[in-house]
Amino acid sequence: MKGRGLAVLVLIVGLFMDLVDSTITNVALVSIQKSLKATATQLEWVLAAYMLAFGILLITGGRLGDIFGRQRVFMAGVAGFGLASLAAALAQNGDVLITARVVQGVFAALMVPQVLSTVQVLFEPEERAAIYGLIGAISALGAVVGLILGGWMVTDNAFGVGWRSIFIVNVPVCIALVVAAWFLVPNTRSATPVKLDPGGVTLAAGTAFLVIFPLIDGRRAHWAPWIWAMFLAAPFVGAAFVLQQRRRVSKVDSALLPLRLFANRGFSSGLVVQTLFWCANGSYMLIIGYYLQQALGFTPFRAGLTLFAMTVGAAVVTPAASALAKRAGKYAIVLGGLVQAGAFGWLMHTVSTHGPKLSAWHMVPPFALAGVGMVLLVVPLLDVALSTVEDASAGAASGVFNTFQQIGFALGLAIAGGVFFGRAGALPTFGTLRNGVVAGLWVTVLSFALAGLISLLLPDARIAGTAATEPVDGGTEPMLTGRKHLAH
Numbered sequence: 001m002k003g004r005g006l007a008v009l010v011l012i013v014g015l016f017m018d019l020v021d022s023t024i025t026n027v028a029l030v031s032i033q034k035s036l037k038a039t040a041t042q043l044e045w046v047l048a049a050y051m052l053a054f055g056i057l058l059i060t061g062g063r064l065g066d067i068f069g070r071q072r073v074f075m076a077g078v079a080g081f082g083l084a085s086l087a088a089a090l091a092q093n094g095d096v097l098i099t100a101r102v103v104q105g106v107f108a109a110l111m112v113p114q115v116l117s118t119v120q121v122l123f124e125p126e127e128r129a130a131i132y133g134l135i136g137a138i139s140a141l142g143a144v145v146g147l148i149l150g151g152w153m154v155t156d157n158a159f160g161v162g163w164r165s166i167f168i169v170n171v172p173v174c175i176a177l178v179v180a181a182w183f184l185v186p187n188t189r190s191a192t193p194v195k196l197d198p199g200g201v202t203l204a205a206g207t208a209f210l211v212i213f214p215l216i217d218g219r220r221a222h223w224a225p226w227i228w229a230m231f232l233a234a235p236f237v238g239a240a241f242v243l244q245q246r247r248r249v250s251k252v253d254s255a256l257l258p259l260r261l262f263a264n265r266g267f268s269s270g271l272v273v274q275t276l277f278w279c280a281n282g283s284y285m286l287i288i289g290y291y292l293q294q295a296l297g298f299t300p301f302r303a304g305l306t307l308f309a310m311t312v313g314a315a316v317v318t319p320a321a322s323a324l325a326k327r328a329g330k331y332a333i334v335l336g337g338l339v340q341a342g343a344f345g346w347l348m349h350t351v352s353t354h355g356p357k358l359s360a361w362h363m364v365p366p367f368a369l370a371g372v373g374m375v376l377l378v379v380p381l382l383d384v385a386l387s388t389v390e391d392a393s394a395g396a397a398s399g400v401f402n403t404f405q406q407i408g409f410a411l412g413l414a415i416a417g418g419v420f421f422g423r424a425g426a427l428p429t430f431g432t433l434r435n436g437v438v439a440g441l442w443v444t445v446l447s448f449a450l451a452g453l454i455s456l457l458l459p460d461a462r463i464a465g466t467a468a469t470e471p472v473d474g475g476t477e478p479m480l481t482g483r484k485h486l487a488h
Contacts, residue, residue: 004122007185008131011115012138014078014177017170018108019142021085022050024150024166025101026285026307027300030293031154031163032097040421041220042094047286048212048410049098053105054112055406056205059256059399062113066193070114070121071185075178077111082174089167100167121188144311151304197248200256203241208407210234215414219422258396261389267397269457270385273333274401275408276454277377280447282412284344287420287440291351295433296358306360306367313371318379325380330458333384336377337452343370344444352438356430377451388459412447416440 025032029043038046065073081104088100119131150166152158158165211234214227221227245255261267292298292306325332347366354362382401389397423436 003184007122008119010177010180010184011074011118012135013173014074014111014181015115015135016138016142016145017081017173017177018112019138020146020149021104021108021170023143023146024153025050026289027147027151027293027304028154028163028166029286029290031300032094035163036091036094036097038094038097039220040417040424041217042098043290044216044286044413044417044421045098046094046101047282048216048413049101050105050108051282051406051410051413052205052208052212053102054108055403055410056201056208057106057109058113058403058406060196060201061109061111062117062399063194063196064110065114065117066190067196069187069189070118071181071187073110074114074118074185075181077107077109077114078174078177078181080107081111082171082178085167085170085174089161089164089171118185118188122186144308147304147307148301151299151301155299155301195252195254197254197256199244200241200248203237203244204256207234207238207241208410210237212410212414215411215418219418257400261397261400264388265457266385266388266459269454270381271401271404273337273377273381273385273451273455273458275404275411276447276451277337277381278405278408279412279415280340280344280444280451282409283416283443283447284441286413286417287437290420291433291437294428295430295437296356298360302360306363309364309367310371310374313368314375315371316368317372317375321375321379324376325383329380329460330384330455332376332380333455333458334452336373336375337448337450337455339373339376340370341373341445341449341452343367343373344441344448348438348441348445351434351441355434373448377455381455384458412443416443419443 025046029046032038032046033040033043036042061073061077084100084103084107088097088104091097091100115135116132119128119135123131149169153165153169154163159168161168210230214230218227241257242259245257245259248255249259288307289303292303293300298306321332328335343366346369347363350362350366351358382398385401386397417440419442420436420440423439424432428436
């Protein structure tokens with residue numbers, strides 16, 4: 001047990017680092033903009049590039065671990081993540097930083113899926129619940145640490161390098177993790193791994209890019225004809241992806257996206273709820289953090305502490321959330337979506353009403369309420385949505401859920417960021433920034449409200465327990481139940 005425990009500890013530290021990196025950048029964006037003279041569009045890409053690369057390659061990363069050995073792929077992911085972090089820290093302009101963030105996301109997609117896959121191999125089913133609980137707690141802690149640590153590092157100019165410290169800190173951690181993984185983590189692999197699908201990955205990435213890129217860059221390009229051409233091309237590339245997936249299933253019985261699952265109403269409606277929920281989360285992270293610092297003069301640390309109020313609200317209700325989920329099932333999800341919509345509607349009113357006199361304390365109540373709603377929605381969502389999916393497909397289904405989580409986040413960031421910076425203008429004033437954040441928060445409110453209402457289409461299930469990663473065609477797909485659910 002000691003050997004297994006040390007192996008899991010190493011893997012969890014890798015997961016923790018990814019979770020910290022997913023939120024740590026949010027509170028550094030204003031400092032990055034001033035240092036690199038980055039445009040608003042580049043700031044959006046600093047966040048979205050990581051999420052898109054990670055989400056699109058997440059399933060492939062899990063399959064690579066099954067084929068080549070989870071220890072080796074984990075070590076490759078950690079090493080690449082460290083090098084990409086160093087490149088981000090040394091970036092001299094926005095484009096280099098965005099490229100480094102893409103590479104970070106690619107290697108995170110190699111690193112993270114190996115955590116639960118290895119847990120599944122090393123521990124018996126009855127032993128896994130405790131490990132999954134620990135991973136859930138670490139996930140919540142990592143998100144909080146990202147906000148607080150990032151704010152502190154930038155505000156106090158850690159290591160004398162300003163915002164670059166948020167990436168430099170990854171380098172020694174990655175070196176230590178590679179050494180520890182070499183000695184402590186077994187190189188497990190699947191006896192019958194699922195084949196890779198490079199064609200599917202390419203078409204999926206192309207579809208996502210053709211939607212996200214014009215949403216983020218359209219404003220800067222003055223909505224030129226080629227921007228609209230990208231929008232028009234997206235459904236055609238998406239259709240080509242669907243056809244390629246069907247053809248691949250008929251030939252090799254293995255595809256990136258198991259289309260058969262979409263015939264299941266519970267899975268399909270749950271996937272829509274998941275995407276809308278993360279679209280809502282992505283929509284406010286950039287604009288709130290930017291507004292607090294640029295318009296109100298908050299330090300990055302103070303901005304991080306303000307957003308931390310959401311985690312406090314979530315922590316208060318978490319002990320009772322599982323029991324409520326068992327009793328209420330999908331109605332807890334409905335309530336969670338509507339509570340979050342109401343909380344951000346309250347925040348919009350607060351921002352608009354208090355103007356330049358807005359303080360962190362004014363925002364604590366709506367943020368705390370949003371945290372309550374977040375837990376109500378996220379705790380039962382995956383279990384209810386997958387309650388009618390056969391056990392053999394549970395891993396594949398949850399892998400798809402986590403992929404759409406990242407894409408939804410990037411989509412929300414792109415839409416709300418476009419609205420916010422469009423309203424703020426090229427030479428923003430306090431008034432235009434306030435108008436921009438209020439307008440952008442409508443994306444958040446509507447996304448949460450739709451997520452709650454569409455939850456009514458979910459199966460009327462009661463939660464029996466937390467689902468686990470299940471073998472799929474001899475291998476495992478990444479299942480990150482509740483990953484980052486307290487990230488924001």
